[in-house]
Amino acid sequence: MSHDARARARARAHAYAHGHWQLTDDLGVFHGRAEEFLHSAPALHTALLSVTDTLRVSGLQAYGEGAPLFGTYADDAGRVQGAFLRTPPHRLMVSPVTGEAADALARQLADVTGDLPGVGADQDTARAFAQAWEKHTGATATPGFRQRLYRLGTLTPPEPAPPGRARVAEERDRELLARWHREFGEAVGEPPAMDSGAWVSARLAYGGVTLWETPDGTPAAMAGVTRRTAGQVRVAPVYTPATLRGRGYGGAATVAVTRAALDAGADEVLLFTDLANPTSNGLYQRIGYRPVRDFAQYDFGR
Incomplete structure (x- = not known):
């Protein structure tokens, strides 16, 4: 065994003594290990829940041709305290974890793959993993897209609503x-x-997109919604063409899809916003969404 291999083995042994990551390419195995943990905080785990649901329904290549990789982090007592997934060619997606767990994951993945394009997680976990990835691989981490997770409080439709219907x-x-x-x-x-x-085929299969139409029947905006998992759904995406913005169509579509989710029995309705867009952040708060936590992405390069 080479010196580098012995060093990696010692590092893994040290990590296992203080909790460790179990990796698998089997979605069923991952689901069995992670389900209780992911369901314990559905809002914070919304992206992991929706992606694994899509993989279950649409197949493991739903997001690309590469084989997905999954993992769970267990403490000394065997309790799962973290989870991740990777659907190549996309960034690693990690649940909120401690800095120690983020470092252990970076160290372990550095032995498995050196080509991660980036990471997405709550901002503290994303930062900790990015710093650890730089340390263990020599890569450079560049801050990228920043988002804020919102949870619906009391739905408050804006008055008056724009003309038209959902x-x-x-x-x-x-x-x-x-x-x-x-x-x-x-x-x-x-x-x-x-x-x-x-994406369209997957959403049409369960009525996962709502359109707002003007009185003459012209679609003016859309609001999508994920399938309900662990009691939560997430509104995504919300889009209004540039020439139709500023007229309330996107907000009306969001209200309509939110109300439909509640009527269908959702316990929580969530959405992410771009932190660089004050217009959308203000809109969602006016209709009843409240901040939960900030999330961040980092891109990796050499």
Whole structure:
């Protein structure tokens, strides 16, 4: 065994003595290990819950051709205290964990893969993992997209509502939805995690997009919603074409999809906003959403 290999083995042994990560490429195994932990705080784990649900329903290549990787972090008593997943080619996604757990994960993944494009997590976990990844791999971590997670308090529709009505998107809207999905990614500067055609098919299968139409029947905005998992749903994405913004259409679509989620039995309705966009942050608070926690992304390079 080389000196470097012995050093890595000693580091792993030290990590295991103080809690360790168990890695797997089996979604069923991960679900069995992580379900109770993820369900213990559905809001903070909303992205992990929705992504694993999509993988379960749409297949392991829903987000790309690479094989997903999953993991859970257990303490000395075997209790799961953290989870992560990676769907190549996208960033690592990590639940809130301690700095020690973030460092242990970076050290362990450095032995498995050296090509992580980045990480996304609550801001403290993301920062801790990014610093650990730099330390263990020599990569450079650059701060990226910053978001704020909101939870619905009391839904307060704006008055007056814009003229028009809400309706659930249908098969006839497929081309429009795919185009708006792509345009949304361009608007926020983040490529869509899923192919737009596949995203539309997945959402249409459960009525996961609501359109706001003007009185003449022209779609003016859309608001999507994830499938309910662990009692929570997340509104995503909300998009209004640039030429139609400022008229309340996006807010009306958000109110409609939020009300529908509540009527369908959701315990929590959540959404993420771009922290760099004061307009959307102000809108969602006016209609009843309250801040929960800030999240951050880091991109890795050499």
